Amino acid sequence: MEEINKELVGEFTRAEVDLALNQMAPLKAPGPDGMPPLFYQYYWPSIRDEVSEAVLDCLNSEKMPSCLNHTFLTLILKVKSPEKVYDFRPIALFKSGYHALCEEARSDEASSSDSxxxxxxxxxxxxxxxxxxxxxxxxxxxxxxxxxxxxxxxxxxxxxxxxxxxxxxxxxxxxxxxxxxxxxxxxxxxxxxxxxxxxxxxxxxxxxxxxxxxxxxxxxxxxxxxxxxxxxxxxxxxxxxxxxxxxxxxxxxxxxxxxxxxxxPVSNKMQRQRNWIPPKPGQYKVNFDGALFNENDEAGVGIVVRDSRGLVVVAMAEKIIKPHSMECLQILATRHAVIFAKEIGLQLSHFVGDSKIVIKGLLGGGNAILIYRAFV
Structure with missing residues:
Protein backbone atom coordinates (compact mmCIF):
# COMPACT_ATOMS: atom_id res chain seq x y z
CA MET A 1 0.00 0.00 0.00
CA GLU A 2 2.81 2.37 0.82
CA GLU A 3 4.39 1.85 -2.61
CA ILE A 4 1.06 2.42 -4.36
CA ASN A 5 0.46 5.60 -2.35
CA LYS A 6 3.97 6.84 -3.17
CA GLU A 7 3.34 6.29 -6.87
CA LEU A 8 -0.02 8.09 -6.77
CA VAL A 9 1.23 11.19 -4.94
CA GLY A 10 4.52 11.40 -6.84
CA GLU A 11 5.23 13.91 -9.59
CA PHE A 12 4.27 13.22 -13.17
CA THR A 13 7.02 11.88 -15.44
CA ARG A 14 7.92 12.05 -19.13
CA ALA A 15 7.01 8.39 -19.55
CA GLU A 16 3.45 9.26 -18.50
CA VAL A 17 3.36 12.09 -21.05
CA ASP A 18 4.43 9.62 -23.76
CA LEU A 19 1.73 7.16 -22.68
CA ALA A 20 -0.97 9.85 -22.61
CA LEU A 21 -0.06 11.04 -26.11
CA ASN A 22 -0.19 7.51 -27.54
CA GLN A 23 -3.67 7.00 -26.09
CA MET A 24 -5.08 10.07 -27.85
CA ALA A 25 -7.09 9.54 -31.04
CA PRO A 26 -4.79 10.80 -33.81
CA LEU A 27 -7.51 12.26 -36.03
CA LYS A 28 -9.63 14.05 -33.43
CA ALA A 29 -10.88 17.40 -34.69
CA PRO A 30 -8.23 20.07 -33.92
CA GLY A 31 -8.85 23.00 -31.60
CA PRO A 32 -7.80 26.67 -32.00
CA ASP A 33 -4.15 25.69 -32.59
CA GLY A 34 -5.16 23.67 -35.68
CA MET A 35 -2.99 20.74 -34.63
CA PRO A 36 -4.61 17.29 -34.26
CA PRO A 37 -2.89 14.74 -31.98
CA LEU A 38 -1.50 13.06 -35.10
CA PHE A 39 0.87 16.01 -35.59
CA TYR A 40 2.36 15.57 -32.12
CA GLN A 41 2.55 11.78 -32.46
CA TYR A 42 4.32 11.92 -35.83
CA TYR A 43 6.85 14.61 -34.88
CA TRP A 44 7.20 13.52 -31.25
CA PRO A 45 10.94 12.66 -31.52
CA SER A 46 11.64 16.29 -32.50
CA ILE A 47 9.28 18.14 -30.14
CA ARG A 48 9.19 15.75 -27.16
CA ASP A 49 11.49 17.75 -24.89
CA GLU A 50 9.71 21.10 -25.23
CA VAL A 51 6.15 19.76 -25.11
CA SER A 52 6.86 17.38 -22.23
CA GLU A 53 8.47 20.18 -20.23
CA ALA A 54 5.41 22.40 -20.73
CA VAL A 55 2.95 19.63 -19.84
CA LEU A 56 4.88 18.53 -16.75
CA ASP A 57 5.23 22.13 -15.59
CA CYS A 58 1.44 22.54 -15.67
CA LEU A 59 0.73 19.21 -13.97
CA ASN A 60 3.36 19.37 -11.25
CA SER A 61 2.81 23.05 -10.44
CA GLU A 62 -1.00 22.70 -10.71
CA LYS A 63 -1.05 25.92 -12.76
CA MET A 64 -2.17 26.15 -16.37
CA PRO A 65 -1.75 29.15 -18.72
CA SER A 66 -5.10 30.58 -19.79
CA CYS A 67 -4.14 30.24 -23.46
CA LEU A 68 -4.32 26.44 -23.14
CA ASN A 69 -7.92 26.65 -21.98
CA HIS A 70 -9.21 28.26 -25.18
CA THR A 71 -11.67 26.15 -27.16
CA PHE A 72 -14.11 26.04 -30.06
CA LEU A 73 -17.71 25.17 -29.21
CA THR A 74 -19.58 23.38 -31.99
CA LEU A 75 -23.32 22.65 -31.80
CA ILE A 76 -24.47 19.33 -33.24
CA LEU A 77 -28.14 18.91 -34.14
CA LYS A 78 -30.07 16.30 -32.15
CA VAL A 79 -33.26 16.77 -34.17
CA LYS A 80 -34.03 17.87 -37.73
CA SER A 81 -35.70 21.16 -36.75
CA PRO A 82 -34.14 22.46 -33.52
CA GLU A 83 -36.16 24.99 -31.54
CA LYS A 84 -34.66 24.92 -28.05
CA VAL A 85 -31.19 24.84 -26.57
CA TYR A 86 -31.37 21.18 -25.57
CA ASP A 87 -32.01 20.29 -29.23
CA PHE A 88 -28.28 20.79 -29.74
CA ARG A 89 -25.34 18.79 -28.41
CA PRO A 90 -22.27 20.98 -27.75
CA ILE A 91 -18.81 19.64 -28.60
CA ALA A 92 -15.72 21.39 -27.27
CA LEU A 93 -12.60 21.35 -29.47
CA PHE A 94 -9.69 22.02 -27.13
CA LYS A 95 -6.07 22.41 -28.10
CA SER A 96 -4.07 19.18 -28.28
CA GLY A 97 -1.91 20.38 -25.39
CA TYR A 98 -4.99 20.60 -23.17
CA HIS A 99 -6.03 17.10 -24.20
CA ALA A 100 -2.56 15.84 -23.31
CA LEU A 101 -2.92 17.35 -19.83
CA CYS A 102 -6.32 15.69 -19.37
CA GLU A 103 -5.13 12.33 -20.62
CA GLU A 104 -2.15 12.36 -18.32
CA ALA A 105 -4.19 13.50 -15.34
CA ARG A 106 -6.59 10.60 -15.91
CA SER A 107 -3.70 8.18 -16.28
CA ASP A 108 -2.64 8.99 -12.72
CA GLU A 109 -5.91 7.69 -11.29
CA ALA A 110 -5.80 4.33 -9.48
CA SER A 111 -6.27 1.43 -11.87
CA SER A 112 -6.21 -2.35 -11.62
CA SER A 113 -4.46 -2.63 -14.99
CA ASP A 114 -0.72 -2.40 -15.50
CA SER A 115 0.15 0.76 -17.47
CA PRO A 265 6.41 0.61 -58.14
CA VAL A 266 8.65 -2.04 -59.64
CA SER A 267 10.99 -0.61 -62.22
CA ASN A 268 11.12 -2.40 -65.56
CA LYS A 269 14.72 -1.41 -65.97
CA MET A 270 17.27 -3.90 -64.75
CA GLN A 271 19.57 -2.48 -62.14
CA ARG A 272 23.13 -2.48 -63.37
CA GLN A 273 25.94 -3.13 -60.95
CA ARG A 274 28.67 -0.60 -61.41
CA ASN A 275 32.07 -1.47 -60.08
CA TRP A 276 34.49 1.44 -60.50
CA ILE A 277 37.92 0.20 -61.58
CA PRO A 278 40.79 2.58 -60.77
CA PRO A 279 43.36 3.43 -63.47
CA LYS A 280 47.05 2.53 -63.24
CA PRO A 281 49.41 4.77 -61.22
CA GLY A 282 50.18 7.96 -63.10
CA GLN A 283 46.96 7.71 -65.12
CA TYR A 284 43.54 9.25 -64.60
CA LYS A 285 39.96 8.21 -65.17
CA VAL A 286 37.53 10.83 -66.48
CA ASN A 287 33.86 10.02 -65.81
CA PHE A 288 31.35 12.16 -67.68
CA ASP A 289 27.58 12.28 -68.09
CA GLY A 290 24.81 14.55 -69.30
CA ALA A 291 21.36 15.33 -67.90
CA LEU A 292 18.20 16.88 -69.35
CA PHE A 293 16.06 19.23 -67.24
CA ASN A 294 12.76 19.22 -69.10
CA GLU A 295 10.98 21.44 -66.58
CA ASN A 296 13.49 24.27 -67.27
CA ASP A 297 14.17 23.30 -70.91
CA GLU A 298 17.88 23.10 -70.09
CA ALA A 299 20.70 20.53 -70.10
CA GLY A 300 23.87 20.01 -68.12
CA VAL A 301 27.21 18.21 -68.32
CA GLY A 302 29.15 16.81 -65.37
CA ILE A 303 32.77 15.62 -65.30
CA VAL A 304 34.75 13.98 -62.47
CA VAL A 305 38.47 13.14 -62.66
CA ARG A 306 39.94 10.55 -60.26
CA ASP A 307 43.47 9.24 -59.78
CA SER A 308 44.66 5.66 -59.27
CA ARG A 309 43.63 5.75 -55.59
CA GLY A 310 40.08 6.72 -56.46
CA LEU A 311 40.47 10.23 -55.06
CA VAL A 312 38.74 13.09 -56.88
CA VAL A 313 41.37 15.33 -58.48
CA VAL A 314 39.01 17.81 -60.08
CA ALA A 315 35.33 18.05 -61.04
CA MET A 316 33.30 20.29 -63.28
CA ALA A 317 29.60 20.92 -64.00
CA GLU A 318 28.26 23.19 -66.74
CA LYS A 319 24.89 24.15 -68.16
CA ILE A 320 24.55 23.95 -71.93
CA ILE A 321 21.86 24.59 -74.55
CA LYS A 322 19.39 21.72 -74.56
CA PRO A 323 20.11 19.42 -77.56
CA HIS A 324 17.41 17.69 -79.58
CA SER A 325 18.12 14.21 -78.20
CA MET A 326 19.75 12.34 -75.32
CA GLU A 327 22.26 10.76 -77.71
CA CYS A 328 23.36 14.18 -78.87
CA LEU A 329 23.72 15.25 -75.23
CA GLN A 330 26.02 12.29 -74.51
CA ILE A 331 28.17 13.21 -77.53
CA LEU A 332 28.42 16.78 -76.20
CA ALA A 333 29.34 15.46 -72.76
CA THR A 334 32.11 13.38 -74.35
CA ARG A 335 33.43 16.42 -76.20
CA HIS A 336 33.42 18.54 -73.04
CA ALA A 337 35.26 15.80 -71.15
CA VAL A 338 38.02 15.55 -73.78
CA ILE A 339 38.46 19.33 -73.95
CA PHE A 340 38.45 19.63 -70.14
CA ALA A 341 41.11 16.92 -69.75
CA LYS A 342 43.28 18.65 -72.35
CA GLU A 343 42.88 22.05 -70.69
CA ILE A 344 44.06 20.78 -67.26
CA GLY A 345 47.03 18.98 -68.83
CA LEU A 346 46.08 15.32 -68.47
CA GLN A 347 48.12 13.13 -70.81
CA LEU A 348 47.15 9.55 -69.92
CA SER A 349 43.38 9.45 -69.34
CA HIS A 350 40.58 6.90 -69.61
CA PHE A 351 37.19 8.33 -70.54
CA VAL A 352 34.09 6.60 -69.14
CA GLY A 353 30.48 7.46 -70.05
CA ASP A 354 27.01 5.93 -69.64
CA SER A 355 25.87 5.84 -73.26
CA LYS A 356 26.73 2.50 -74.87
CA ILE A 357 25.72 3.81 -78.28
CA VAL A 358 28.18 6.71 -78.16
CA ILE A 359 31.02 4.67 -76.63
CA LYS A 360 30.60 1.85 -79.19
CA GLY A 361 30.45 4.43 -81.96
CA LEU A 362 33.75 5.92 -80.84
CA LEU A 363 35.44 2.54 -80.45
CA GLY A 364 33.87 0.75 -83.42
CA GLY A 365 33.96 1.26 -87.14
CA GLY A 366 31.59 2.23 -89.91
CA ASN A 367 29.71 5.45 -90.49
CA ALA A 368 28.95 6.00 -86.77
CA ILE A 369 32.63 6.39 -85.87
CA LEU A 370 33.14 9.00 -88.56
CA ILE A 371 30.19 11.06 -87.36
CA TYR A 372 30.99 10.77 -83.63
CA ARG A 373 34.75 11.33 -83.97
CA ALA A 374 34.24 14.30 -86.25
CA PHE A 375 31.85 15.85 -83.74
CA VAL A 376 34.09 15.18 -80.71
Whole structure:
Protein backbone atom coordinates (compact mmCIF):
# COMPACT_ATOMS: atom_id res chain seq x y z
CA MET A 1 0.00 0.00 0.00
CA GLU A 2 2.81 2.37 0.82
CA GLU A 3 4.39 1.85 -2.61
CA ILE A 4 1.06 2.42 -4.36
CA ASN A 5 0.46 5.60 -2.35
CA LYS A 6 3.97 6.84 -3.17
CA GLU A 7 3.34 6.29 -6.87
CA LEU A 8 -0.02 8.09 -6.77
CA VAL A 9 1.23 11.19 -4.94
CA GLY A 10 4.52 11.40 -6.84
CA GLU A 11 5.23 13.91 -9.59
CA PHE A 12 4.27 13.22 -13.17
CA THR A 13 7.02 11.88 -15.44
CA ARG A 14 7.92 12.05 -19.13
CA ALA A 15 7.01 8.39 -19.55
CA GLU A 16 3.45 9.26 -18.50
CA VAL A 17 3.36 12.09 -21.05
CA ASP A 18 4.43 9.62 -23.76
CA LEU A 19 1.73 7.16 -22.68
CA ALA A 20 -0.97 9.85 -22.61
CA LEU A 21 -0.06 11.04 -26.11
CA ASN A 22 -0.19 7.51 -27.54
CA GLN A 23 -3.67 7.00 -26.09
CA MET A 24 -5.08 10.07 -27.85
CA ALA A 25 -7.09 9.54 -31.04
CA PRO A 26 -4.79 10.80 -33.81
CA LEU A 27 -7.51 12.26 -36.03
CA LYS A 28 -9.63 14.05 -33.43
CA ALA A 29 -10.88 17.40 -34.69
CA PRO A 30 -8.23 20.07 -33.92
CA GLY A 31 -8.85 23.00 -31.60
CA PRO A 32 -7.80 26.67 -32.00
CA ASP A 33 -4.15 25.69 -32.59
CA GLY A 34 -5.16 23.67 -35.68
CA MET A 35 -2.99 20.74 -34.63
CA PRO A 36 -4.61 17.29 -34.26
CA PRO A 37 -2.89 14.74 -31.98
CA LEU A 38 -1.50 13.06 -35.10
CA PHE A 39 0.87 16.01 -35.59
CA TYR A 40 2.36 15.57 -32.12
CA GLN A 41 2.55 11.78 -32.46
CA TYR A 42 4.32 11.92 -35.83
CA TYR A 43 6.85 14.61 -34.88
CA TRP A 44 7.20 13.52 -31.25
CA PRO A 45 10.94 12.66 -31.52
CA SER A 46 11.64 16.29 -32.50
CA ILE A 47 9.28 18.14 -30.14
CA ARG A 48 9.19 15.75 -27.16
CA ASP A 49 11.49 17.75 -24.89
CA GLU A 50 9.71 21.10 -25.23
CA VAL A 51 6.15 19.76 -25.11
CA SER A 52 6.86 17.38 -22.23
CA GLU A 53 8.47 20.18 -20.23
CA ALA A 54 5.41 22.40 -20.73
CA VAL A 55 2.95 19.63 -19.84
CA LEU A 56 4.88 18.53 -16.75
CA ASP A 57 5.23 22.13 -15.59
CA CYS A 58 1.44 22.54 -15.67
CA LEU A 59 0.73 19.21 -13.97
CA ASN A 60 3.36 19.37 -11.25
CA SER A 61 2.81 23.05 -10.44
CA GLU A 62 -1.00 22.70 -10.71
CA LYS A 63 -1.05 25.92 -12.76
CA MET A 64 -2.17 26.15 -16.37
CA PRO A 65 -1.75 29.15 -18.72
CA SER A 66 -5.10 30.58 -19.79
CA CYS A 67 -4.14 30.24 -23.46
CA LEU A 68 -4.32 26.44 -23.14
CA ASN A 69 -7.92 26.65 -21.98
CA HIS A 70 -9.21 28.26 -25.18
CA THR A 71 -11.67 26.15 -27.16
CA PHE A 72 -14.11 26.04 -30.06
CA LEU A 73 -17.71 25.17 -29.21
CA THR A 74 -19.58 23.38 -31.99
CA LEU A 75 -23.32 22.65 -31.80
CA ILE A 76 -24.47 19.33 -33.24
CA LEU A 77 -28.14 18.91 -34.14
CA LYS A 78 -30.07 16.30 -32.15
CA VAL A 79 -33.26 16.77 -34.17
CA LYS A 80 -34.03 17.87 -37.73
CA SER A 81 -35.70 21.16 -36.75
CA PRO A 82 -34.14 22.46 -33.52
CA GLU A 83 -36.16 24.99 -31.54
CA LYS A 84 -34.66 24.92 -28.05
CA VAL A 85 -31.19 24.84 -26.57
CA TYR A 86 -31.37 21.18 -25.57
CA ASP A 87 -32.01 20.29 -29.23
CA PHE A 88 -28.28 20.79 -29.74
CA ARG A 89 -25.34 18.79 -28.41
CA PRO A 90 -22.27 20.98 -27.75
CA ILE A 91 -18.81 19.64 -28.60
CA ALA A 92 -15.72 21.39 -27.27
CA LEU A 93 -12.60 21.35 -29.47
CA PHE A 94 -9.69 22.02 -27.13
CA LYS A 95 -6.07 22.41 -28.10
CA SER A 96 -4.07 19.18 -28.28
CA GLY A 97 -1.91 20.38 -25.39
CA TYR A 98 -4.99 20.60 -23.17
CA HIS A 99 -6.03 17.10 -24.20
CA ALA A 100 -2.56 15.84 -23.31
CA LEU A 101 -2.92 17.35 -19.83
CA CYS A 102 -6.32 15.69 -19.37
CA GLU A 103 -5.13 12.33 -20.62
CA GLU A 104 -2.15 12.36 -18.32
CA ALA A 105 -4.19 13.50 -15.34
CA ARG A 106 -6.59 10.60 -15.91
CA SER A 107 -3.70 8.18 -16.28
CA ASP A 108 -2.64 8.99 -12.72
CA GLU A 109 -5.91 7.69 -11.29
CA ALA A 110 -5.80 4.33 -9.48
CA SER A 111 -6.27 1.43 -11.87
CA SER A 112 -6.21 -2.35 -11.62
CA SER A 113 -4.46 -2.63 -14.99
CA ASP A 114 -0.72 -2.40 -15.50
CA SER A 115 0.15 0.76 -17.47
CA UNK A 116 2.70 -1.14 -19.55
CA UNK A 117 0.09 -3.65 -20.66
CA UNK A 118 -2.31 -0.85 -21.55
CA UNK A 119 0.34 0.90 -23.61
CA UNK A 120 1.22 -2.29 -25.45
CA UNK A 121 -2.44 -2.95 -26.22
CA UNK A 122 -2.98 0.48 -27.77
CA UNK A 123 0.22 0.15 -29.78
CA UNK A 124 -1.14 -3.08 -31.27
CA UNK A 125 -4.26 -1.22 -32.37
CA UNK A 126 -2.18 0.89 -34.75
CA UNK A 127 0.04 -1.95 -36.02
CA UNK A 128 -2.26 -3.86 -38.42
CA UNK A 129 -1.41 -3.22 -42.08
CA UNK A 130 -4.76 -1.64 -42.89
CA UNK A 131 -5.87 1.85 -43.86
CA UNK A 132 -5.94 4.64 -41.30
CA UNK A 133 -9.72 4.86 -41.28
CA UNK A 134 -9.97 1.16 -40.31
CA UNK A 135 -7.47 1.64 -37.48
CA UNK A 136 -9.32 4.71 -36.27
CA UNK A 137 -12.60 2.80 -36.41
CA UNK A 138 -11.08 -0.03 -34.32
CA UNK A 139 -9.85 2.51 -31.77
CA UNK A 140 -13.33 4.04 -31.53
CA UNK A 141 -14.87 0.61 -31.09
CA UNK A 142 -12.45 -0.26 -28.27
CA UNK A 143 -13.19 3.01 -26.48
CA UNK A 144 -16.95 2.50 -26.93
CA UNK A 145 -17.19 5.67 -29.03
CA UNK A 146 -19.27 4.27 -31.89
CA UNK A 147 -22.83 5.61 -32.24
CA UNK A 148 -24.53 2.38 -31.20
CA UNK A 149 -28.15 2.53 -30.11
CA UNK A 150 -27.14 2.37 -26.43
CA UNK A 151 -24.72 5.27 -26.84
CA UNK A 152 -27.28 7.28 -28.81
CA UNK A 153 -29.80 6.74 -26.05
CA UNK A 154 -27.30 8.02 -23.47
CA UNK A 155 -27.15 11.20 -25.53
CA UNK A 156 -30.95 11.32 -25.69
CA UNK A 157 -30.99 10.93 -29.47
CA UNK A 158 -32.82 7.57 -29.57
CA UNK A 159 -35.22 5.89 -27.18
CA UNK A 160 -35.19 2.36 -28.64
CA UNK A 161 -32.22 0.17 -27.66
CA UNK A 162 -33.14 -2.97 -29.59
CA UNK A 163 -30.90 -4.00 -32.50
CA UNK A 164 -32.75 -3.41 -35.77
CA UNK A 165 -31.18 -6.49 -37.41
CA UNK A 166 -32.00 -9.25 -34.92
CA UNK A 167 -34.78 -7.39 -33.05
CA UNK A 168 -33.99 -9.14 -29.75
CA UNK A 169 -30.94 -7.67 -27.98
CA UNK A 170 -29.86 -4.17 -26.98
CA UNK A 171 -27.32 -2.83 -29.45
CA UNK A 172 -23.96 -2.12 -27.82
CA UNK A 173 -20.56 -2.26 -29.56
CA UNK A 174 -19.94 -5.94 -28.84
CA UNK A 175 -23.38 -6.96 -30.09
CA UNK A 176 -23.29 -4.75 -33.19
CA UNK A 177 -19.89 -5.97 -34.40
CA UNK A 178 -19.74 -9.52 -33.06
CA UNK A 179 -22.65 -10.99 -31.14
CA UNK A 180 -25.62 -10.23 -33.40
CA UNK A 181 -27.10 -13.38 -34.94
CA UNK A 182 -27.44 -11.50 -38.23
CA UNK A 183 -23.64 -11.22 -38.64
CA UNK A 184 -22.30 -14.33 -36.90
CA UNK A 185 -21.74 -16.25 -40.11
CA UNK A 186 -19.17 -13.61 -41.15
CA UNK A 187 -16.98 -14.56 -38.17
CA UNK A 188 -17.59 -18.31 -38.01
CA UNK A 189 -14.94 -19.45 -40.49
CA UNK A 190 -11.73 -17.78 -39.22
CA UNK A 191 -12.70 -16.88 -35.67
CA UNK A 192 -14.62 -19.92 -34.46
CA UNK A 193 -11.75 -20.61 -32.01
CA UNK A 194 -12.90 -17.68 -29.84
CA UNK A 195 -14.74 -18.76 -26.68
CA UNK A 196 -18.17 -17.21 -27.12
CA UNK A 197 -19.07 -17.50 -23.44
CA UNK A 198 -15.96 -15.60 -22.33
CA UNK A 199 -16.55 -12.91 -24.94
CA UNK A 200 -20.16 -12.44 -23.84
CA UNK A 201 -18.96 -11.71 -20.29
CA UNK A 202 -16.56 -8.97 -21.37
CA UNK A 203 -16.36 -5.97 -23.69
CA UNK A 204 -15.39 -5.50 -27.31
CA UNK A 205 -11.97 -4.33 -26.15
CA UNK A 206 -11.47 -7.67 -24.37
CA UNK A 207 -12.30 -9.45 -27.63
CA UNK A 208 -9.86 -7.28 -29.59
CA UNK A 209 -7.11 -7.95 -27.07
CA UNK A 210 -7.67 -11.68 -27.49
CA UNK A 211 -7.61 -11.53 -31.29
CA UNK A 212 -4.60 -9.22 -31.50
CA UNK A 213 -2.55 -11.90 -29.74
CA UNK A 214 -2.58 -13.68 -33.12
CA UNK A 215 -0.71 -11.30 -35.49
CA UNK A 216 -1.78 -13.09 -38.69
CA UNK A 217 -5.46 -12.34 -37.94
CA UNK A 218 -5.13 -8.66 -37.05
CA UNK A 219 -5.74 -7.27 -40.53
CA UNK A 220 -8.69 -9.58 -41.25
CA UNK A 221 -10.32 -8.88 -37.89
CA UNK A 222 -10.04 -5.09 -38.08
CA UNK A 223 -11.28 -4.95 -41.69
CA UNK A 224 -14.11 -7.41 -41.06
CA UNK A 225 -15.35 -5.38 -38.09
CA UNK A 226 -15.25 -2.24 -40.24
CA UNK A 227 -17.24 -3.95 -43.03
CA UNK A 228 -19.80 -5.27 -40.51
CA UNK A 229 -20.32 -1.79 -39.09
CA UNK A 230 -20.63 -0.21 -42.54
CA UNK A 231 -23.15 -2.86 -43.58
CA UNK A 232 -25.19 -2.29 -40.41
CA UNK A 233 -25.40 1.45 -41.07
CA UNK A 234 -26.42 0.94 -44.71
CA UNK A 235 -29.14 -1.52 -43.74
CA UNK A 236 -30.47 0.95 -41.17
CA UNK A 237 -30.76 3.56 -43.94
CA UNK A 238 -32.31 1.00 -46.34
CA UNK A 239 -29.35 1.28 -48.70
CA UNK A 240 -27.92 -1.52 -50.81
CA UNK A 241 -25.61 -3.75 -48.75
CA UNK A 242 -23.03 -6.43 -49.47
CA UNK A 243 -24.51 -9.92 -48.94
CA UNK A 244 -23.12 -11.69 -45.87
CA UNK A 245 -21.69 -14.49 -48.02
CA UNK A 246 -19.87 -11.89 -50.13
CA UNK A 247 -18.21 -9.96 -47.34
CA UNK A 248 -15.14 -12.25 -47.24
CA UNK A 249 -14.43 -11.61 -50.94
CA UNK A 250 -14.99 -7.88 -50.45
CA UNK A 251 -12.53 -7.84 -47.54
CA UNK A 252 -9.93 -9.76 -49.54
CA UNK A 253 -10.22 -7.36 -52.47
CA UNK A 254 -10.08 -4.36 -50.15
CA UNK A 255 -6.86 -5.55 -48.47
CA UNK A 256 -5.24 -6.51 -51.78
CA UNK A 257 -5.98 -3.09 -53.21
CA UNK A 258 -4.66 -1.37 -50.09
CA UNK A 259 -1.40 -3.36 -50.07
CA UNK A 260 -0.88 -2.88 -53.81
CA UNK A 261 -1.14 0.89 -53.35
CA UNK A 262 1.44 0.81 -50.57
CA UNK A 263 4.02 -1.23 -52.52
CA UNK A 264 6.65 0.84 -54.34
CA PRO A 265 6.41 0.61 -58.14
CA VAL A 266 8.65 -2.04 -59.64
CA SER A 267 10.99 -0.61 -62.22
CA ASN A 268 11.12 -2.40 -65.56
CA LYS A 269 14.72 -1.41 -65.97
CA MET A 270 17.27 -3.90 -64.75
CA GLN A 271 19.57 -2.48 -62.14
CA ARG A 272 23.13 -2.48 -63.37
CA GLN A 273 25.94 -3.13 -60.95
CA ARG A 274 28.67 -0.60 -61.41
CA ASN A 275 32.07 -1.47 -60.08
CA TRP A 276 34.49 1.44 -60.50
CA ILE A 277 37.92 0.20 -61.58
CA PRO A 278 40.79 2.58 -60.77
CA PRO A 279 43.36 3.43 -63.47
CA LYS A 280 47.05 2.53 -63.24
CA PRO A 281 49.41 4.77 -61.22
CA GLY A 282 50.18 7.96 -63.10
CA GLN A 283 46.96 7.71 -65.12
CA TYR A 284 43.54 9.25 -64.60
CA LYS A 285 39.96 8.21 -65.17
CA VAL A 286 37.53 10.83 -66.48
CA ASN A 287 33.86 10.02 -65.81
CA PHE A 288 31.35 12.16 -67.68
CA ASP A 289 27.58 12.28 -68.09
CA GLY A 290 24.81 14.55 -69.30
CA ALA A 291 21.36 15.33 -67.90
CA LEU A 292 18.20 16.88 -69.35
CA PHE A 293 16.06 19.23 -67.24
CA ASN A 294 12.76 19.22 -69.10
CA GLU A 295 10.98 21.44 -66.58
CA ASN A 296 13.49 24.27 -67.27
CA ASP A 297 14.17 23.30 -70.91
CA GLU A 298 17.88 23.10 -70.09
CA ALA A 299 20.70 20.53 -70.10
CA GLY A 300 23.87 20.01 -68.12
CA VAL A 301 27.21 18.21 -68.32
CA GLY A 302 29.15 16.81 -65.37
CA ILE A 303 32.77 15.62 -65.30
CA VAL A 304 34.75 13.98 -62.47
CA VAL A 305 38.47 13.14 -62.66
CA ARG A 306 39.94 10.55 -60.26
CA ASP A 307 43.47 9.24 -59.78
CA SER A 308 44.66 5.66 -59.27
CA ARG A 309 43.63 5.75 -55.59
CA GLY A 310 40.08 6.72 -56.46
CA LEU A 311 40.47 10.23 -55.06
CA VAL A 312 38.74 13.09 -56.88
CA VAL A 313 41.37 15.33 -58.48
CA VAL A 314 39.01 17.81 -60.08
CA ALA A 315 35.33 18.05 -61.04
CA MET A 316 33.30 20.29 -63.28
CA ALA A 317 29.60 20.92 -64.00
CA GLU A 318 28.26 23.19 -66.74
CA LYS A 319 24.89 24.15 -68.16
CA ILE A 320 24.55 23.95 -71.93
CA ILE A 321 21.86 24.59 -74.55
CA LYS A 322 19.39 21.72 -74.56
CA PRO A 323 20.11 19.42 -77.56
CA HIS A 324 17.41 17.69 -79.58
CA SER A 325 18.12 14.21 -78.20
CA MET A 326 19.75 12.34 -75.32
CA GLU A 327 22.26 10.76 -77.71
CA CYS A 328 23.36 14.18 -78.87
CA LEU A 329 23.72 15.25 -75.23
CA GLN A 330 26.02 12.29 -74.51
CA ILE A 331 28.17 13.21 -77.53
CA LEU A 332 28.42 16.78 -76.20
CA ALA A 333 29.34 15.46 -72.76
CA THR A 334 32.11 13.38 -74.35
CA ARG A 335 33.43 16.42 -76.20
CA HIS A 336 33.42 18.54 -73.04
CA ALA A 337 35.26 15.80 -71.15
CA VAL A 338 38.02 15.55 -73.78
CA ILE A 339 38.46 19.33 -73.95
CA PHE A 340 38.45 19.63 -70.14
CA ALA A 341 41.11 16.92 -69.75
CA LYS A 342 43.28 18.65 -72.35
CA GLU A 343 42.88 22.05 -70.69
CA ILE A 344 44.06 20.78 -67.26
CA GLY A 345 47.03 18.98 -68.83
CA LEU A 346 46.08 15.32 -68.47
CA GLN A 347 48.12 13.13 -70.81
CA LEU A 348 47.15 9.55 -69.92
CA SER A 349 43.38 9.45 -69.34
CA HIS A 350 40.58 6.90 -69.61
CA PHE A 351 37.19 8.33 -70.54
CA VAL A 352 34.09 6.60 -69.14
CA GLY A 353 30.48 7.46 -70.05
CA ASP A 354 27.01 5.93 -69.64
CA SER A 355 25.87 5.84 -73.26
CA LYS A 356 26.73 2.50 -74.87
CA ILE A 357 25.72 3.81 -78.28
CA VAL A 358 28.18 6.71 -78.16
CA ILE A 359 31.02 4.67 -76.63
CA LYS A 360 30.60 1.85 -79.19
CA GLY A 361 30.45 4.43 -81.96
CA LEU A 362 33.75 5.92 -80.84
CA LEU A 363 35.44 2.54 -80.45
CA GLY A 364 33.87 0.75 -83.42
CA GLY A 365 33.96 1.26 -87.14
CA GLY A 366 31.59 2.23 -89.91
CA ASN A 367 29.71 5.45 -90.49
CA ALA A 368 28.95 6.00 -86.77
CA ILE A 369 32.63 6.39 -85.87
CA LEU A 370 33.14 9.00 -88.56
CA ILE A 371 30.19 11.06 -87.36
CA TYR A 372 30.99 10.77 -83.63
CA ARG A 373 34.75 11.33 -83.97
CA ALA A 374 34.24 14.30 -86.25
CA PHE A 375 31.85 15.85 -83.74
CA VAL A 376 34.09 15.18 -80.71
Missing amino acids: GLVARFWSKIWKPGVSGKVKHFLWRACTDSLPTRINLMKRKILSDLICHLCGRVDEDTLHALWGCEAVKQVWDRDFNWVNQFEVAQGSFQDLVEKVLSKPRLREDFATTAWFVWARRNKSRLNEKTTPLNGIRDAIRNFLQLFHSCREP
